[in-house]
Amino acid sequence: xxxxxxxxxxxxxxxxxxxxxxxxxxxxxxxxxxxxxxxxxxxxxxxxxxxxxxxxxxxxxxxxxxxxxxxxxxxxxxxxxxxxxxxxxxxxxxxxxxxxxxxxxxxxxxxxxxxxxxxxxxxxxxxxxxxxxxxxxxxxxxxxxxxxxxxxxxxxxxxxxxxxxxxxxxxxxxxxxxxxxxxxxxxxxxxxxxxxxxxxxxxxxxxxxxxxxxxxxxxxxxxxxxxxxxxxxxxxxxxxxxxxxxxxxxxxxxxxxxxxxxxxxxxxxxxxxxxxxxxxxxxxxxxxxxxxxxxxxxxxxxxxxxxxxxxxxxx
Amino acid sequence: xxxxxxxxxxxxxxxxxxxxxxxxxxxxxxxxxxxxxxxxxxxxxxxxxxxxxxxxxxxxxxxxxxxxxxxxxxxxxxxxxxxxxxxxxxxxxxxxxxxxxxxxxxxxxxxxxxxxxxxxxxxxxxxxxxxxxxxxxxxxxxxxxxxxxxxxxxxxxxxxxxxxxxxxxxxxxxxxxxxxxxxxxxxxxxxxxxxxxxxxxxxxxxxxxxxxxxxxxxxxxxxxxxxxxxxxxxxxxxxxxxxxxxxxxxxxxxxxxxxxxxxxxxxxxxxxxxxxxxxxxxxxxxxxxxxxxxxxxxxxxxxxxxxxxxxxxxx
Amino acid sequence: xxxxxxxxxxxxxxxxxxxxxxxxxxxxxxxxxxxxxxxxxxxxxxxxxxxxxxxxxxxxxxxxxxxxxxxxxxxxxxxxxxxxxxxxxxxxxxxxxxxxxxxxxxxxxxxxxxxxxxxxxxxxxxxxxxxxxxxxxxxxxxxxxxxxxxxxxxxxxxxxxxxxxxxxxxxxxxxxxxxxxxxxxxxxxxxxxxxxxxxxxxxxxxxxxxxxxxxxxxxxxxxxxxxxxxxxxxxxxxxxxxxxxxxxxxxxxxxxxxxxxxxxxxxxxxxxxxxxxxxxxxxxxxxxxxxxxxxxxxxxxxxxxxxxxxxxxxx
Numbered sequence: 001x002x003x004x005x006x007x008x009x010x011x012x013x014x015x016x017x018x019x020x021x022x023x024x025x026x027x028x029x030x031x032x033x034x035x036x037x038x039x040x041x042x043x044x045x046x047x048x049x050x051x052x053x054x055x056x057x058x059x060x061x062x063x064x065x066x067x068x069x070x071x072x073x074x075x076x077x078x079x080x081x082x083x084x085x086x087x088x089x090x091x092x093x094x095x096x097x098x099x100x101x102x103x104x105x106x107x108x109x110x111x112x113x114x115x116x117x118x119x120x121x122x123x124x125x126x127x128x129x130x131x132x133x134x135x136x137x138x139x140x141x142x143x144x145x146x147x148x149x150x151x152x153x154x155x156x157x158x159x160x161x162x163x164x165x166x167x168x169x170x171x172x173x174x175x176x177x178x179x180x181x182x183x184x185x186x187x188x189x190x191x192x193x194x195x196x197x198x199x200x201x202x203x204x205x206x207x208x209x210x211x212x213x214x215x216x217x218x219x220x221x222x223x224x225x226x227x228x229x230x231x232x233x234x235x236x237x238x239x240x241x242x243x244x245x246x247x248x249x250x251x252x253x254x255x256x257x258x259x260x261x262x263x264x265x266x267x268x269x270x271x272x273x274x275x276x277x278x279x280x281x282x283x284x285x286x287x288x289x290x291x292x293x294x295x296x297x298x299x300x301x302x303x304x305x306x307x308x309x310x311x312x313x314x315x
Numbered sequence: 316x317x318x319x320x321x322x323x324x325x326x327x328x329x330x331x332x333x334x335x336x337x338x339x340x341x342x343x344x345x346x347x348x349x350x351x352x353x354x355x356x357x358x359x360x361x362x363x364x365x366x367x368x369x370x371x372x373x374x375x376x377x378x379x380x381x382x383x384x385x386x387x388x389x390x391x392x393x394x395x396x397x398x399x400x401x402x403x404x405x406x407x408x409x410x411x412x413x414x415x416x417x418x419x420x421x422x423x424x425x426x427x428x429x430x431x432x433x434x435x436x437x438x439x440x441x442x443x444x445x446x447x448x449x450x451x452x453x454x455x456x457x458x459x460x461x462x463x464x465x466x467x468x469x470x471x472x473x474x475x476x477x478x479x480x481x482x483x484x485x486x487x488x489x490x491x492x493x494x495x496x497x498x499x500x501x502x503x504x505x506x507x508x509x510x511x512x513x514x515x516x517x518x519x520x521x522x523x524x525x526x527x528x529x530x531x532x533x534x535x536x537x538x539x540x541x542x543x544x545x546x547x548x549x550x551x552x553x554x555x556x557x558x559x560x561x562x563x564x565x566x567x568x569x570x571x572x573x574x575x576x577x578x579x580x581x582x583x584x585x586x587x588x589x590x591x592x593x594x595x596x597x598x599x600x601x602x603x604x605x606x607x608x609x610x611x612x613x614x615x616x617x618x619x620x621x622x623x624x625x626x627x628x629x630x
Numbered sequence: 631x632x633x634x635x636x637x638x639x640x641x642x643x644x645x646x647x648x649x650x651x652x653x654x655x656x657x658x659x660x661x662x663x664x665x666x667x668x669x670x671x672x673x674x675x676x677x678x679x680x681x682x683x684x685x686x687x688x689x690x691x692x693x694x695x696x697x698x699x700x701x702x703x704x705x706x707x708x709x710x711x712x713x714x715x716x717x718x719x720x721x722x723x724x725x726x727x728x729x730x731x732x733x734x735x736x737x738x739x740x741x742x743x744x745x746x747x748x749x750x751x752x753x754x755x756x757x758x759x760x761x762x763x764x765x766x767x768x769x770x771x772x773x774x775x776x777x778x779x780x781x782x783x784x785x786x787x788x789x790x791x792x793x794x795x796x797x798x799x800x801x802x803x804x805x806x807x808x809x810x811x812x813x814x815x816x817x818x819x820x821x822x823x824x825x826x827x828x829x830x831x832x833x834x835x836x837x838x839x840x841x842x843x844x845x846x847x848x849x850x851x852x853x854x855x856x857x858x859x860x861x862x863x864x865x866x867x868x869x870x871x872x873x874x875x876x877x878x879x880x881x882x883x884x885x886x887x888x889x890x891x892x893x894x895x896x897x898x899x900x901x902x903x904x905x906x907x908x909x910x911x912x913x914x915x916x917x918x919x920x921x922x923x924x925x926x927x928x929x930x931x932x933x934x935x936x937x938x939x940x941x942x943x944x945x
Contacts, residue, residue: 084908091904102928177401274406278399298417589721593714613732
C-alpha cells in the first residue's frame, strides 16, 4: 500500500478485513512495529471519532502521534498554483506537504468538501495536491468525497453482525438541517460493491449520488420498498449532487423510526456518527437493541490499526 | 474506585494521601502500570494546570494520553434528552460518551457551571449524563460544583506544611472582577471535613455557600476574626449561591494583604490558581515566604498520579 | 547549557553542529536519554514547523511532549508587574512559569514581537520574564527578536551544501504584504557571524536592521551587487526597525526571481518558511533545483534534537 485514500488502494480486501479482525482480537500484538515511527495527523476541520480512533490505533502500534488543527494551530494554506500570495494564505500546500513529510513517517490528512465547486471536490484537489508533494504515505481521514477508514469499519461491522452470507444492506438518505458532503455515502457504496452484499440505495428524487458511484446499483425513491427485509439500514444525510451542495428540505419524514425498522428483517441500524437525534433517526431506534452505531465507532480503531500496519509493513 | 468525581469516591482517604506522597517521593515507580492503556482528557473549557498535571501524571504511569478541546477541536454537544437536534448541537452526549469510552481506558472530563441554572449545576447534569453513558471510569477534571483533584492536592499540601496535628484552616472569600463557580470552595470544604483540621469559613453577607456543604461548620462574616491564629489561609472567589451565579461587588477590601497575614499564626497562603494579583491577593503575599501556591500546583501531579493508579489497579 | 534563547547560550558552536549532524546520521541513537522526561511546549502564536520538528526531536530522544496553545487552550497571561489584575488577564506570567516548571523538565516557549514597542521587544520582556520565574531550562521556539533553532538549522544546511570553505552568504530583504518581525534576520546574522562565511546584507533604504546586530558587516542597498557571486541567497521580509514595526511598500521588485539567481555563483535559495510564493520568491526559483528550503526545514528536527540532548545531558 502506497497510501490509503480509497478502496482502490486495497490490493486484497479480505486480507485487510482479516487483519482488522485480528487487531480487535488482540490490539496489543504489534506494539513494537511502529516504534520510533511518527504519525502526523493534520485536520482542516473538526473531528472526534477519526482523531481519537486513529491516534489510539497508532499508539497501539507503538507509534508517536502528532496532531495539528491546521487552520487554528497553523494558518491558511494556499491551494492554487501560480498565484501571487499577497492575501490571507501564508503557506502553499507544496511547502506544507513537503515539510510535514520530513517530520513523520505517515501523514493522516483530513480535508473537506467545498460543497460549492463540484468538479474540484470530486477531483479531490486538496488531497491529491497534498499527496503529490508529500514524500511519505498519506492516509485519508476523510476527504471531499470519500471516507475509507469509516467504510472499512462499517464493512467490518456488517461482517461481524451478518446472519446470512449475503445480507441485504440499505443505504438510506436521511434528513439533516445543514448541507453535508456525500463522502460517507460514496465511500460506503464503494466498499459494499466490493463485498458480498445485496445493496439497495434509497433517497428522495433529486438526491441522486454521483453516477460513477451508483451506476448499475439498485436505487429507489421509495424508502419503504428499500427497507423491506433489510438486514442493515445505513442512514446518512447528503446534500444534492446535481444542484451541487444544496440541502433539500421537505423530506423530514425520511427519518428512521421504530415503525420503519419493523419493515426490516430485524435489521440493524447503522450511522457513522455524529448523528442528530430525532432528525436523522428517532431516540427509540438509536437507544434500542437494533442500533450498532457504537460498534461501528469501536471498529474505527481496528480499521485504522490494520491500515497503519499495512503501511508500516511496506515502509 | 469506579471513578473519581468527589471525595465520596474515596474509600480510604489516608491510603490515597499516602499513595500521593509515595508518588511524589518516587514519581517513576510505576512506569509499567499503565502500559498500553490510554487516558482521554476532554475539555469543555480551557485549562492549564489540570491539563498539564494530569497528562504528566498519566505519562509517568506509562499511559498514552489523548487531549481534546471538545468545543474547538470537536463540536457542540447536546445535553438534553428527547430534543429534536436541528439546531447547533451536532452530537448527543450519549454518543459522545459511548464513543470515547471505546477509545480509551479512563476518561478525564472537565465540565463547567452554567452559573445560571442552579439546580442543573448542583445536580451535575453534564458530568452525570456523561458517566451514565460512559463504559470506562471517569475522573473529574473539575465539574460544575466540585474540583476533587485540586482538593486532594490541597489537602496533601496542608499535611506537608502543617506544624500541628490539627491546624486552623481558613477558607476566605476573595474579590474578583467576574462571576466564578463555587466548585473549588465546595470541594475544599468536603475534603477538609474529612480531615483533622479546624476549618473556619469567612465571606461577606450574601455569599453563603450551599447549605449541604457548610452546615455544622464555623462560618463568620468577619474576615479578621477568622484569620486570627490561622495556620492556612485559602483564598478563593465564588459567586453568590442564593442569588445564583451573580458576582457581588463592593467587597474589594477582602483582598488578602500582608497586614492581614500578620493576624495569622505565621499562616501559609493558599490558592488554586490562576489568581488575579492585587485583586484576590497582594503581590507582597504571593511573592513572599508565606505563599505555598506553587507547592499546591506541584502536588496536582501526584494527586492525579495517585487517583490514576487506584483506577488502573481496579481495571 | 542553562537554556537556549540565542547563540550566546552555545559554549562551543562546532560541537553543537557536529552533534546535529550526528543526530541526522542516526536519529535513533539516544532513544533512552530522555526517558521519563517531559518537554512542555507553550505557544503564544501559531506554529507549524517549529511545533512539529521540536515535538519530533523530543520524541526521538524518548521524551514525553505536552503542547499548549496558551491563548486558546489556556487564557491571557499578564506580563506587567504590580498591576491590579481586574481586566482580561487571568494569570500572571510569574505563576504560569512557576507552575509549568513543576510539570516538566524542559520548557519550549514561543513568544512574539509586538511590533509596537521596540524597546520591550528588543529587551525580550516576555521571554526573559518567563525565564526569570521558570525553574527548568527554557528553549526559545522563536522570540520577539531571535529564532535560534531556525538559525542552527540554517547554518547546518549551509555547511552541508557549501562548495567552498568560506561561502558567500547573502541575506536579502524581500517583499511581504504584512509587517513581520526581525527575529529570523537578526538571528541568522548572529549565527553567520559566528561561522566562516562572507556575509552580505541587502535591503532597501529605511529597512536597516538593529545596529547591535549588523555593525561591522557589509550592508548594501543594491540587491544586484549583493547577489553577485553568492553561494547562498537567504530571503526574508522584515518590517522597519527605525520606523518600528511598519511595513514598507513599493519594493515589490525585491522579489527573488530566476533572473536574479543567474547573477549568483549557482547559488542556493534559502528561506525559513512559511513563504509567500510570487511575492517573496517566484515559483520558478522555489520549485527549481537551487531551492534548499525543504532541507532547511528538515534540519530543524536535528537542530532541536542536538539542543535538547545538550540540555538533557546537563540536567
